[in-house]
Every structure is written in structure tokens, then in C-alpha cells.
Amino acid sequence: GQQLNQSPQSMFIQEGEDVSMNCTSSSIFNTWLWYKQDPGEGPVLLIALYKAGELTSNGRLTAQFGITRKDSFLNISASIPSDVGIYFCAGRSNSGYALNFGKGTSLLVTP
Amino acid sequence: GAGVSQTPSNKVTEKGKYVELRCDPISGHTALYWYRQSLGQGPEFLIYFQGTGAADDSGLPNDRFFAVRPEGSVSTLKIQRTERGDSAVYLCASSLIRDNEQFFGPGTRLTVL
Secondary structure, eight states, rough: OOOEEEEOOOEETTTOOOEEEEOSSSSSSSEEEEEOOTSSOOOOOEEOOSSTTTTEETEEEEEEEOTTTEEEEEEEEEOGGGGGGEEEEEEEEETTSSSSOOOOOOEEEEE | OOOOOOOOOOEEEEOOOEEEEEEEETTTTTEEEEEEOTTTTTEEEEEEEEETEEEEETOSSSSSEEOOTTTHHHHHHHEEEOEEEEGGEEEEEEEETSSSSEEEEEOOOEEOO
């Protein structure tokens, strides 16, 4: 499958700070998804994006589907300790079934 | 309602043995996917079922891997002659239809000694 470039690889922040992470692809996707995974658990869907330029929020989380359809961004505002985990972007092409995942951004939040 | 469930949660086996991993998707979801996640990596696609048929098995690494979904609900991933390199977390996901959001189960951690 397509390899997605997700950055940063890890982030270590203080509670209350805002967080930004992004994902880029060499090919076009028609769906972008953002997941969070806690240790020993499966990925949990946070936000789904279906249209280029789309900006969608879920509580303190906001994600955008890039205009070029080759990138996506996730922002977390006013981080809290329970935001700790690994965040994955995933993209799907128009002709595909499978999700192509990035390598994840590991987020650590200190109180 | 209940989410995707997978059993067992952990499986330890010896090299060369046969293993079966089970996935019970969300009720009513017609699409089912298997992924494999190695340490420090994102999940990688293995196989996709639409109903009872495997619509895309291009992600299966070799012919030791096989999956079935005989009644269009529960799926079983089967691995023959396991190798140490098969050690990973095997994740199952389901979606209402093909292009909908995929919801993941907790995974089965397979360790081949």
C-alpha cells in the first residue's frame, strides 16, 4: 500500500498546550481518517474527512482535508493528560478498500 | 451497541504451529477487514471481505495466510506453519458498507516463539 509520511514522530507537551500533527501522501486520497490508539487497544476513530478542503471538529479536535488531497492535519486544543496516546492518520483512494496508515505520532502530556 | 470483538486477546504459539484468530464485527456491517500491526508501525492491510467473499486479499503476505467469512458475519484468520516473523498484533475492522468509516477491534497479539 501507499506509505504515508506522518509528523512529528513524537511530541512531549504540557497540559493546556495546543498540538498540531500532519500527514502527507505521494498520491491522492478521497478519504482521510484520524485514529487514536492506546496501549493494548485497537485504533479508535476520531474524525473522518471526505471532501478536499473540508474542516471538521470533534470537541477539542479539528482536522482538515488538504486542498491537494495529498495531505491532512489534526489539531488538538488545550491538551489534557488523557490525550496521551498514538495518533494515526489513514487515507483511502477512490479505487481502494484498504486504509493506508502513517507510522503514528506519539503524544505525551505532562500535568 | 457492541463494537468489534476479537478472540483470543493474546496467543502464544511455537514456530511451525497452526493458529486461528477470530473476529466478530459490528452487527449489520457488511464489510470486514484484517490488518496486521508490527511494533512502532501503523496497521497494514491484509484482506477485505464484502459479505462472504474475499474481495481483496492482496495484502496477505504469502499462502500460509488464509481467511474465511462463511456466513457473512464472523471471520477467522488462519495462519499455517507459523514463523517468528508472524509475531504482531492482528486487527480486525468492520464498516457498514465499503466506503464508510472502519471501526477496529482490540486486536489479537500473536507471539511465535
